[in-house]
């Protein structure tokens with residue numbers, strides 16, 4: 447009984463496997479995370495802070511967009527990661543770039559940049575890299591936000607397989623709301639917003655992209671000025 451070419455040690459989980467090396471690392475990092483969060487509400491309460499901190503990230507984006515064309519290209523990204531003192535191989539940097547450049551225009555837009563930095567943050571945590579620094583990237587405020595997002599995902603991923611399934615999403619929302627009828631539907635809607643590639647599972651990257659949309663980063667690109675509404679009464 448030789449030649450066991452086809453033998454796979456682990457059985458696939460619902461027939462789903464990570465597609466790239468980066469995703470594999472991302473999934474593994476998530477499987478090893480415990481979340482201190484107790485409820486989905488904790489996450490919702492943190493939305494404004496996440497939003498704020500994402501917006502501050504714009505300055506970092508502009509700093510590394512050397513030619514000011516509104517996208518971070520490959521060489522700008524290399525420079526950026528070097529400046530942030532995160533160490534990745536050429537191949538890994540390539541992976542980050544390709545994986546976050548979702549509209550494939552060969553450049554990282556602002557919302558993609560946020561996702562990329564957060565993935566860098568997560569993977570920098572890899573114990574084999576043994577970074578002993580207090581702040582991994584020298585961006586303490588932003589890193590606190592990233593930590594919150596990692597915690598939020600880890601909270602949702604109850605069975606620790608590195609993905610958030612529809613069931614887990616429904617479960618999380620049901621635990622918090624007290625039997626409201628709409629909660630199941632909200633959970634479904636949120637889930638569909640997150641599951642970008644419609645494969646029935648949400649990975650951390652999809653989760654992050656959904657977050658940038660929820661806090662309105664996607665549409666905020668050309669909107670430099672904050673509207674100065676005086677909070678006109680809405681009854």
Ligand SMILES: [Ca+2]
Nearest residue numbers: 511515517519
């Ligand atoms: Ca650029």
Ligand SMILES: [Ca+2]
Nearest residue numbers: 603607609610
């Ligand atoms: Ca899961």
Ligand SMILES: [Ca+2]
Nearest residue numbers: 641645647648
């Ligand atoms: Ca998916």
